[in-house]
Amino acid sequence: MQLTTVLDTPGLTLTFLKEDQPGLPPQVVRDLKPGRVRLLARGMEGDIAVALPPAHAAEARELGQALVKLATDLEVHSVQVEATEYAAALALSLIVSGHRDARYRSEARPGPSAFSVEGLHGADFARVEALAGGIRFARELVNAPANELNPATLARQARTLEALDADVDVWDSAEIEARGMGLLAAVAAGSVTGPRLIRVTLPARGEVRYVLALVGKGVTFDTGGYSIKPAAGMTTMKGDMGGAAAVLGAMRALAEARNLIPEGVEVRAYVPTAENMVGPNAMRPGDIYRAANGKTVEVVNTDAEGRLILADALTMACDEGATEVVDVATLTGAKVVALGSDVAALYSTSPELAARLKAGAEASGEFMWEMPLHVPYLKAFQKETLADLRNSDMVPAGGSIKAALFLREFVTRPWAHLDIAGNAMEGNHGTGWGVGTLVEYVLGRG
Structure with missing residues (x-):
């Protein structure tokens, strides 16, 4: 499990909905709740998911857990997240939720192995690590x-x-x-x-x-x-x-x-x-x-x-x-x-x-x-x-x-x-x- 500053080709990218953002299918945004993630699109160059911007650290942690679950279900190995005010809480939740202790298994357990959260750097990055x-x-x-x-x-x-x-x-x-x-x-x-x-x-x-x-x-x-x-x-x-x-x-x-x-x-x-x-x-x-x-x-x-x-x-x-x-x-x-x-x-x-x-x-x-x-x-x-x-x-x-x-x-x-x-x-x-x-x-x- 690795936290990195940049992923060249993330398997899954999370973007946050902006107010009155046009062009999104109604079924994607309808009743989307804080701390939840929805898949928006799948493609050869990576999948895209959307979520509401977290309003506080607890929502960011919940969002991290939901994103790891989605990435595991999609069988993608790397996840990138747009910048958020609660980047540290979200990043730590991603790493901890994605931790797979495979020491006692003959085959590695599925799940993402690399994460990146935009805007997380310097002392905050080191503290999360x-x-x-x-x-x-x-x-x-x-x-x-x-x-x-x-x-x-x-x-x-x-x-x-x-x-x-x-x-x-x-x-x-x-x-x-x-x-x-x-x-x-x-x-x-x-x-x-x-x-x-x-x-x-x-x-x-x-x-x-x-x-x-x-x-x-x-x-x-x-x-x-x-x-x-x-x-x-x-x-x-x-x-x-x-x-x-x-x-x-x-x-x-x-x-x-x-x-x-x-x-x-x-x-x-x-x-x-x-x-x-x-x-x-x-x-x-x-x-x-x-x-x-x-x-x-x-x-x-x-x-x-x-x-x-x-x-x-x-x-x-x-x-x-x-x-x-x-x-x-x-x-x-x-x-x-x-x-x-x-x-x-x-x-x-x-x-x-x-x-x-x-x-x-x-x-x-x-x-x-x-x-x-x-x-x-x-x-x-x-x-x-x-x-x-x-x-x-x-x-x-x-x-x-x-x-x-x-x-x-x-x-x-x-x-x-x-x-x-x-x-x-x-x-x-x-x-x-x-x-x-x-x-x-x-x-x-x-």
């Missing part, structure tokens, strides 16, 4: 099956960011245990691969004024452990590292567009990654482990593992001096019940941080809804246990809120949590949800 690269990276991480992507191979994928001058460190089991990250080690104990903590840093230009920490849940496969999931609930669990994919995809995009990051802003990613498996050394219900911040946690439900690995990573991000911390995780089924798969749940201790994340989501065409950190719910994780906390009360009601409150016990800086359960996958395919929001959030932190 960087965002598209980050979203593709995130999607392909989620799409990879668990027999290929485990904590070790996810760390190797993160190391590819070194080619973009990112600093990448990977801690293995020995270092994780030496640093007291007992919760991350416990979740990984049933897997032969063991845990990893991946840290990616984009150093600031000039004197450091802000350190933004992005933390992504990286459970590369989740059986549920001894609190094992039913078979139907396990089929999509290769995607339980969707938060890690979003964070690493955002870091890839930011590394490519580093000159756009405000001066003095350092960005760090922390990805705790593990497989939650059943095995001789796997954690059991009733086990108690010590977290990196010294708090003890009783594991009531081994299938509430994401909050455990995030807790240690959040502690590390805070201890290493983050100005503010944002974590992203496919955390709770309760979030899907509350908000569905299109809208992420946002929790935050900082109204200013929450406002900047909402602005980033709006700019990127992603959706989130702020949920309450209702403190009394935390009592359910503090009673009937010998430890400081338990990781579950086995009661689904309010589950997303209670999980967020659990995480809050491990942060000492302004913090936001994005529960993206349901958002990270559509069917069996990764969406790259969160890359756009995180990139816009960082670029807007002046």
